[in-house]
Amino acid sequence: MVGRIIGYVVAAILIFFGVLYLWSIPAAGPDQLVPRLIVGVISLAIGVVIIWVVRTRGPAPVQQITQQIDLEMPGEISVDKLKCQSCGGELSKDDVSLVQGAVMISCPYCGSTYQITEEPKW
Ligand SMILES: [Zn+2]
Incomplete structure (x- = not known):
């Protein structure tokens, strides 16, 4: 960048x-x-x-992030079933982002942002 x-x-x-x-x-x-x-x-x-x-x-950053998320997600579990750790609200793919290799969740319901580090339990 x-x-x-x-x-x-x-x-x-x-x-x-x-x-x-x-x-x-x-x-x-x-x-x-x-x-x-x-x-x-x-x-x-x-x-x-x-x-x-x-x-x-120059790489298209948005496309790269989406591809990386698709690769890191376990095959049998869809991103749509992600739930917020704080309020339990259902998260969509738009609420997941990659920041420097770490998966970041930003919840649209309670507004909390947190990082999923190791062994994510979806
Ligand atoms: Zn929440």
């Missing part, structure tokens, strides 16, 4: 300076045209490539 933000920031800086270089070509004179054109276009290209890489390779 932090890597993606850094990627976007670096890409934004590169694109910013690339555009700046291209804009400065008319004012800089003919002898500066080629070097500034090269620097500007390369900066823009690298910035665009970084954004493209971050967008395509």
Whole structure:
């Protein structure tokens, strides 16, 4: 997640300076045209490539979490039969989330949030 933000920031800086270089070509004179054109276009290209890489390779966090929950749940017991440890209210899949590898329950009825650590007794 932090890597993606850094990627976007670096890409934004590169694109910013690339555009700046291209804009400065008319004012800089003919002898500066080629070097500034090269620097500007390369900066823009690298910035665009970084954004493209971050967008395509960056994992979709929500989908990953759902997949991990599906894998960790015991096959014969459905998530729909989960019950809140505090109030006994029935919990749906939306109330279960994964935070740093731990299964977190947030109950919509009593508002309590707790973590299921080891050997969950559904
Ligand atoms: Zn509850």
